[in-house]
Amino acid sequence: MASLTIDRAYTNLLEHLQRPKPTISLDTVFSSVPYYLSHLTLPHPTQLTAFFISSALWKELTLEQLKSIITAFRFAVHSKHSEIQKSDRWFTIRTPQQQLVEWVQAILKGISRGDSQLKFCILGGILLGFDDLGEDTISVWEKNRVERQVVIACTEIMDGLNDSDEDPWKKEFLSKKSDSDSREVMFLYSCYTVLPLLDEEKFSALNVQKLAYITEGGIESSFLSGRILDSSRSSMSKENNKVVIQLNSSLVKRIQSVLNNQLYRDAAPLAKLFARCLSTLANQNPRSALETFKIVVEEMEKLNSKVEKDWNDSILSTAASEDDIDDSSKPISTDIWKILKTLLFSQLMVLQTILASLIYFKPSIFPPHISAAAIAHTILRSMHNQAFIISQFGGIAAISDGFKELKRVVYSTLDLIAADSNSNQQADLIDHLLSSLQRSQLPRDHASYQAQTAFTLTVMEQLITSLTDETIEQKIIPFAITYLDDTQHRDTFESAHSFILAIFTSQGKKQRLEPSSNASDGVPSLSEKLAPFYTSCLIRNSEEGRLTTDQLRLTFSNLIKNVSSSGNDALAWFCITPLLSHMDSHKKVKVVSSPESSSSPMIMPLLLTLVSLMSCVPRLLLANILEEIRTRYQELLAEHPSQRDEVNRAILEQIMSQVGDLDKEIVLTWWTKDMRGGEESYSNIVVY
Known part of the structure; x- marks a missing residue:
């Protein structure tokens, strides 16, 4: 036109x-x-x-x-x-x-x-x-x-x-207020809007190390360098047992400034840009990348440490649920949690890239003062500071419902630490986590303390094979056993039992690989010393409201399986005996209290646990355990015929999928003759 x-x-x-x-x-x-x-x-x-x-x-x-x-x-x-x-x-x-x-x-x-x-x-x-x-x-x-x-x-x-050679990214960014119209914010907005469209060749032509530092500075500034909850103590109070946040306080203004920050609102694309810079730098210059990785994770730890300290100092951290927060303060409380979770998500994006690079770097690339395990160590310390946020997503336990990106970062980090046999990173990390809890001024039932405890127990569980028996016995077990009966805090309770179970699993593997390690000097293994104590603990926690039936079956069967792997049949039976005695005690209580009362709710989990042991005991004890199952099975059905199907399903599941091939014929014979009404006694079956 x-x-x-x-x-x-x-x-x-x-x-x-x-x-x-x-x-x-x-x-x-x-x-x-x-x-x-x-x-x-x-x-x-x-x-x-x-x-x-x-x-x-x-x-x-x-x-x-x-x-x-x-x-x-x-x-x-x-x-x-x-x-x-x-x-x-x-x-x-x-x-x-x-x-x-x-x-x-x-x-x-x-x-x-x-x-x-x-x-x-x-x-x-x-x-x-x-x-x-x-x-x-x-x-x-x-x-x-x-x-x-x-x-x-x-x-x-x-x-x-910035033309300065001394930390230009940090000096330029962190010295300024997070002004949305600053040159740096406008530059970063342009970067994460436009640069994702560049192919790798063009993107690599940039000074990605400097861009990474500028981006890191932008992320830090968007979260106020960790001062998100600064002055929270003076901005909160408790009225009528509810947390009240003063709506005209400096804390509320600080939270609003974060929410209004363009870089915070675009935290995801900003973190993706940062991660791409680090990935490209790792491909271009691995040694420079390692130096950058070290700086980045150290800055993360400083920021997270500040956030954690301010959170623990705030009254809001004592609120167990939204019901403990005043209605007028719930919107700002929601905003605070939104910011904290966004911080975690942003860091996870970056950490995934760092860990992916560390895993594939050749050992010759690492300078003397940097190792993959050392960087991983710093990452876990940093995430330990975020445990109170991580707990909102179900924690990091393998069986928890936590989201997969979080678990991938944690377990990749643990793998790097466990794989480093030339340093003391494993023991140093455990010392740091334990001493951090010991120095904590928080009460034991504080949510943050419980979150860090569950985090620590899970980390120790994953590193168990890399630690010496001395470290486990002298430092870790005394810490873990204090939570084995703490049913008020379910996460730490279950994490503690999972950790003890990991000890038996680790010891069992070690015994199978080195069957003569303790036999020559007659010194009992760690699992042999721990087994009687943990058996008593499981019996205590078999009551309703403690370990679930599935948890009890799993833990008890693994205990017996790993104790049996040492060849100590006497100890295996010693650990089974309290279970039998506990079942007998329930029968006596029933008779004394009321002959007409039902013992099924209490006996059933114990009987199912006993059934789980048929695939775990050594062959010399198999006849005894099968006879005990038969006797108690018949006693239960005499009073509660309706329980037959559940017990039968549990027995058949053990026979078909858990019992080994060498023992399967014996157990099948017992099932068809003793349990199904045959005339031949199991005691007449020859055990080969």
């Missing part, structure tokens, strides 16, 4: 853009520019773009203006593409793709001498438009040209942010 090249509205637009103090509204500019860019004949788009980028309107560029510039040029690409498709192709020999290329080249000429930040925005808008329309819209060559210009503009901005 050639007439538009000289119409009065267009001329007025150019005049306003040239004025030292333009009076034209921004809405008019952002609606007019895409229209004229897409309708003007060449070379007028070059002129308009040059006037636009040099306008005094952008002398004090704001984030909202920057967003509008990106959107305007993105829309201009759409509009130009639409105009080309509608034009009469009889009057041109150029293909639609060629026409769009010429138009883009005209715009590139117009911005050639403009401000780098404005060029970055305009080029970004064009790339976003290309991405919207698909690969066939523009030639690969022209798209590559635009991407190269994006890299140049981005590099120019980074070079201008």
